[in-house]
Amino acid sequence: MQGRGFGQAGGDGLRLAARALFPAAAVILGACLVASPERAADTLSCQGKIYFLVKSIPEADFDYPLIEGIDSLPVPYPEGGVYQIGDIPTTAGKFTIHKFIAVYSGSSSRGGPADFHDLLAVKTDGQNRIQDAFQYTLEWADTPSLDLNRMQGAGLIMREGICVRELRLANARDNKEAGEDGVLHLRAGDAGSFRRPAGGLQEKPGCKQT
Numbered sequence: 001m002q003g004r005g006f007g008q009a010g011g012d013g014l015r016l017a018a019r020a021l022f023p024a025a026a027v028i029l030g031a032c033l034v035a036s037p038e039r040a041a042d043t044l045s046c047q048g049k050i051y052f053l054v055k056s057i058p059e060a061d062f063d064y065p066l067i068e069g070i071d072s073l074p075v076p077y078p079e080g081g082v083y084q085i086g087d088i089p090t091t092a093g094k095f096t097i098h099k100f101i102a103v104y105s106g107s108s109s110r111g112g113p114a115d116f117h118d119l120l121a122v123k124t125d126g127q128n129r130i131q132d133a134f135q136y137t138l139e140w141a142d143t144p145s146l147d148l149n150r151m152q153g154a155g156l157i158m159r160e161g162i163c164v165r166e167l168r169l170a171n172a173r174d175n176k177e178a179g180e181d182g183v184l185h186l187r188a189g190d191a192g193s194f195r196r197p198a199g200g201l202q203e204k205p206g207c208k209q210t
């Protein structure tokens with residue numbers, strides 16, 4: 001899905017989504033970073049959404065069996081979450097998993113505008129080389145694997161301003177190119193600026209981006 005907008009409402013959505021996903025995170029995006037996202041975009045050559053770092057997990061790896069069986073995970077996942085699939089499963093390992101959130105405006109399948117949240121999880125090794133990555137739209141409520149994208153690129157180094165298109169994301173189910181772009185923003189701040197969203201499991205039968 002291609003991003004369209006990222007205004008002040010998007011900034012609020014980023015805080016809510018990050019707090020819902022990672023309430024106890026030690027490395028979380030601060031409010032100061034979402035005040036003027038357009039200014040950050042002006043300094044970068046990529047197009048589309050801005051992915052802000054919300055958490056880095058050392059000594060971790062993707063939980064590939066759970067990811068491969070994402071359509072069979074009990075929902076909500078994780079338990080007690082507000083989305084059908086609210087995180088990319090991880091486990092202990094020898095890598096670092098960096099999780100990013102992009103907030104953008106789109107149209108829901110029920111009609112009308114809505115804010116959507118794309119989660120991008122990136123695995124790096126000790127030399128900061130990107131080994132793997134997955135992307136998922138949190139509001140997606142159809143079969144999860146239909147919206148799960150996986151990195152097809154290689155030879156990338158994690159850095160500020162890396163373009164998402166360099167990851168060459170493709171659907172994990174049929175390897176069809178997702179056509180995703182955007183930029184990674186690596187700065188992070190204090191978890192205290194986030195609030196947990198009210199309400200229970202969000203139920204949307206999928207979404208389309210305009």
